[in-house]
Amino acid sequence: MLAPLSPLEAYRSDLDREHRRSEFGNADTVWLLLAHCLGRLAKAGEPVRDQLALQSANALRDLADSIGDSEESDPAHVRDLQMMIAGLSAIETRAGADLVSRACRGFAARMVESGALFVAFSALGFARTVAADATDRERGLLAADQARIARQLGELDSADELYRVASAIGERSSDSELLSRSSLGRGVIARIRGNYPRSRAFFQHGLNLAVSANSRELEFYAHQGLTIVTCVTGDSDGSIRHGWDAFRLAVGDVTREAETLVNLSQLCLEYGYPRAALRGFISALARTNLLRIRLSALGGAALAAGRLEQRPLVARIAREVAETTEGSALPYENAQALYHLSAAHLALGDEVGAERVRQEVQKIASARGYHELLHQVERDELARTARLTEPRELASTSRSVVSALEAFEPEADELAFATIRAD
Structure with missing residues (x-):
């Protein structure tokens, strides 16, 4: 089984994976000290464990005091740091072990969001030993x-x-x-x-x-x-039912709403209902500034608009795709969005535009080893993607979901391309 790495080795491995990074943010120093303290505690014998835990708590407290609020003001970071210090100070108790566990899981979640996966994996591995009495x-x-x-x-x-x-x-x-x-x-x-x-x-x-x-x-x-x-x-009705249930459970969390709308819209596109797909993609774009979701929604919206022969909208989406991919460090998502845009141009009969974008996709896919995408972007495969699919026969419940999406949120059109984008 994959074993926890030393904190510095884990950190270097994460930076190597994230080729364009030299650090993960202001919290790096705290993360490394935290992983170092947990790693030492995980290896410590019973006689010195409690004393070492107190020393670790004091070291984290001193670092927190030296950094202050100016460099790391995230309330979750501050809360988890205080929780970790309290837990280490009472590690001999079950309550203390629980605090260490909860704090470490909070830190690990933010490490993962930043791309520091090996550091997160190692910190959690050490915490499982340190908080064995939780x-x-x-x-x-x-x-x-x-x-x-x-x-x-x-x-x-x-x-x-x-x-x-x-x-x-x-x-x-x-x-x-x-x-x-x-x-x-x-x-x-x-x-x-x-x-x-x-x-x-x-x-x-x-x-x-x-x-x-x-x-x-x-x-x-x-x-x-x-x-x-x-x-x-191949369970079309099952996929739409579960997709709609996921959307209903996501209501109130706009990021999850956007993600589930993208999934539902992809299903509608796959099953031959481009109008419902387009409404869903546009509504997803109006909800989020997360690049991963926006790129998927933009590509899907382009293809749906192309199949519906909405040339001005495809042109608008093409400009948005160009602006978004230019500032994106997500090569696979960039290539996927461009692939669907190429198919959209082809659906409109614009072979020159389709070929230009297709070559962009080929360049990314070849450089990154995206073999499945290289196959999908071959001219014959791309032509199949561009063609309007015959509507699949659906049960009445699934048809009602499609109808709901077709009439979905007309006000989203004004918001879809106005969202401030961020990495």
């Missing part, structure tokens, strides 16, 4: 969070083993939420490995457990997973 819930969540990061690093065997650890803790403590997280995580692993029946079973089991635990967040993730798996396996 409650079952916290120990299980530490294992589940570490499993998710292992999966993001491509270490699927390690991720599966860690999810099994979390599941075993959940079984012993009859914790439905912990069992649900483990099942959903293993569903993602099975999907990545191409075992869709197994993936669907894990997601459905995770959904049932999430309902039992009354966790809307986990229900949302379960429906998201089932949306993808049912689509891949």
